[in-house]
Amino acid sequence: MDGFGVATLRRLEAVFGSLEAAGQMPLPVLQQRGSLNKNQVQVLTAALDTPPPQPPRRWLAPSDPAFPAPLRQLDRPPLQLFWQGKGSTWAYLNRRQAVAVVGSRTASDHALAWAERLGRHLADAGWPVVSGLAAGVDAAAHRGCLAGRGRPVGVLGTHLQRAYPQDNRSLQQQVGLAGLLFSEQPPGEPVRRGHFAARNRLLVSLVQALVVVECPRRSGALIAARRAQEAGVPLWVVPADAGRS
Structure with a gap:
């Protein structure tokens, strides 16, 4: 995802314990505790709203x-x-x-x-x-x-x-x-x-x-x-x- 490099992913993992746990957090919490900027929140929102590709990966x-x-x-x-x-x-x-x-x-x-x-x-x-x-x-x-x-x-x-x-x-x-x-x-x-x-x-x-x-x-x-x-x-x-x- 654009704007989500390795450093950002590692920060989310450190703050929330795992990427799985981060993915279950409300977006305002991700923005505040995960130090995400407005663009990153928009990208993440779009990604969560996008249906999985076919065939399933x-x-x-x-x-x-x-x-x-x-x-x-x-x-x-x-x-x-x-x-x-x-x-x-x-x-x-x-x-x-x-x-x-x-x-x-x-x-x-x-x-x-x-x-x-x-x-x-x-x-x-x-x-x-x-x-x-x-x-x-x-x-x-x-x-x-x-x-x-x-x-x-x-x-x-x-x-x-x-x-x-x-x-x-x-x-x-x-x-x-x-x-x-x-x-x-x-x-x-x-x-x-x-x-x-x-x-x-x-x-x-x-x-x-x-x-x-x-x-x-x-x-x-x-x-x-x-x-x-x-x-x-x-x-x-x-x-x-x-x-x-």
């Missing part, structure tokens, strides 16, 4: 029993998670029974083939495949997972209604039906570069291992790899195509 708070325990242990745990898909997939993520596959958005044919093969083999072995649903390697891994009738998990850097890139809209819908999509970004939140880097902390914390398939020096995949190393998550790297200059 679900919401998890840290106090919810279904909220994944590994996310609570982060230095910066998400204040909320918006999700859609098969709720049974959360159990896999809670015990980190999943593998992440990440890599270049402009991947070579060699990398795309490897990513799709990995996604298929992991699905055959019963392991959910986690990625950021970016173009290139992420998308290829999820196509392989879907082909193997597995459980794909997309950790989005945008809100759930937004496909980024747009070319992945159909794939994102398939992932939401076969597995799970989730994001810490609320509906209507503008696309910001920092959100894509921030979601990597969520992705890494929920997996047993991270596989990097072709990784430019400046990329989200490299950020994820560094986070994996810092967290002690096993890091696997697919050999580069020796024939590519």
